[in-house]
Amino acid sequence: xxxxxxxxxxxxxYWAGFRDGLPFILMAAPFAMVFGVIATDAGLTLAQGMGFxxxxxxxxxxxxxxxxxxxxxSIAFVLLAALAVNLRMAxxxxxLVPYLGAAPLWKxxxxxxxxxxxxxxxxxxxxxxxxxxxxxxRFAYFFGVxxxxxxxxxxxxxxxxxxxxxxxxxxxxxxxxxxxxxAMVAPMVKSLAHVAATCVSxxxxxxxxxxxxxxxxxxxxxxxxxxxxxxxxxxxxxQK
Amino acid sequence: MTYxxxxxxxxIAILGAGTFLIRFSFLGLIGDRPxxxxxxxxxxxxxxxxxxxxxxxxxxxxxxxxxxxxPLRLCAALVTVAVGIWTRNVLWAIVAGALTLYSAMxxxxxx
Numbered sequence: 001x002x003x004x005x006x007x008x009x010x011x012x013x014y015w016a017g018f019r020d021g022l023p024f025i026l027m028a029a030p031f032a033m034v035f036g037v038i039a040t041d042a043g044l045t046l047a048q049g050m051g052f053x054x055x056x057x058x059x060x061x062x063x064x065x066x067x068x069x070x071x072x073x074s075i076a077f078v079l080l081a082a083l084a085v086n087l088r089m090a091x092x093x094x095x096l097v098p099y100l101g102a103a104p105l106w107k108x109x110x111x112x113x114x115x116x117x118x119x120x121x122x123x124x125x126x127x128x129x130x131x132x133x134x135x136x137x138r139f140a141y142f143f144g145v146x147x148x149x150x151x152x153x154x155x156x157x158x159x160x161x162x163x164x165x166x167x168x169x170x171x172x173x174x175x176x177x178x179x180x181x182x183a184m185v186a187p188m189v190k191s192l193a194h195v196a197a198t199c200v201s202x203x204x205x206x207x208x209x210x211x212x213x214x215x216x217x218x219x220x221x222x223x224x225x226x227x228x229x230x231x232x233x234x235x236x237x238x239q240k
Numbered sequence: 241m242t243y244x245x246x247x248x249x250x251x252i253a254i255l256g257a258g259t260f261l262i263r264f265s266f267l268g269l270i271g272d273r274p275x276x277x278x279x280x281x282x283x284x285x286x287x288x289x290x291x292x293x294x295x296x297x298x299x300x301x302x303x304x305x306x307x308x309x310x311p312l313r314l315c316a317a318l319v320t321v322a323v324g325i326w327t328r329n330v331l332w333a334i335v336a337g338a339l340t341l342y343s344a345m346x347x348x349x350x351x
Contacts, residue, residue: 026331027330043241048245052255055255056252056255056256058259061259064291069251072242075243075247075251079254081294085290085291087286088284089262090262090266093265094270096266096267101267105268108264112263112267175302178295178317179316179317179320179341180334181291182299182317182337183324183331185295186322186333187324189288200289201290201292205293205296206296206297209297216293220289220293221293225286226282228281228288229278229281233281
């Protein structure tokens with residue numbers, strides 16, 4: 001087997017992935033720009049804002065970290081809240097094992113770095129519909145999906161940070177972040193268990209608002225996760 | 241914000257490493273071994289458990305208005321949630337929420 005045949009074998013799935021990733025630029029670009037604006041507004045330097053988008057590369061948790069930092073929460077609480085938002089990605093990681101578990105370590109590490117909502121959802125859908133794909137083809141496809149998205153994520157963060165310095169106070173930027181959070185979470189509320197978890201999260205967080213920044217949220221999140229899981233088990237039990 | 245540069249970089253570095261480890265967990269380290277189903281269930285609820293609790297106080301007591309309930313911001317929040325549930329689309333929800341916020345602010349400025 002020559003290098004060129006290897007190339008053609010994986011270049012078709014790579015470009016298929018690239019095409020499937022393109023529409024997500026529409027989502028990543030404004031998202032990243034708003035993050036840049038908010039990060040500047042909160043007082044981060046350009047390098048720090050870029051550090052978030054390059055090293056963390058996970059929208060919701062980046063916003064969560066900035067929000068906690070604006071509230072001057074202790075570093076431990078900033079990290080806990082932001083990492084908790086990312087815990088769902090452990091599920092994504094588990095879901096990829098049957099498809100990419102046999103790939104070399106460096107490929108699995110690269111996929112892990114690029115494993116965010118869009119790449120994961122699009123790729124798993126493709127793997128499920130085409131069980132004949134080989135492991136190198138699957139990797140090529142995944143990498144293809146990420147290719148158009150990541151440069152926009154990073155680049156538009158920078159644009160947002162530079163533009164953010166010029167945006168006046170009157171634009172009520174303080175409330176763009178709550179709108180982003182609500183917009184991210186509303187489509188995820190898709191079952192009674194999710195509704196229950198959401199309600200518990202809101203009411204416990206509001207009730208414990210007097211506690212030091214971050215403490216109430218942590219208790220609220222724990223109670224809400226437990227509620228969601230228990231309600232789901234209860235519903236499944238009734239359906240049997 | 242009252243963090244030193246070193247503290248901010250510490251947050252970024254640990255958050256970056258931690259997020260990578262979460263993503264690498266099964267694919268890189270644990271592999272195909274089964275996880276307790278209750279743990280997987282809990283993980284599935286993390287976004288709806290954390291984000292609403294984080295945003296609720298900001299909606300009810302916005303820091304920008306000194307912590308008093310603001311009808312404009314409350315309206316924008318409700319529209320965002322409604323459009324998000326209706327369209328299941330993050331982008332439309334953001335657009336609807338931001339439009340509501342800015343048109344309401346524009347109207348109050350005119351009146």
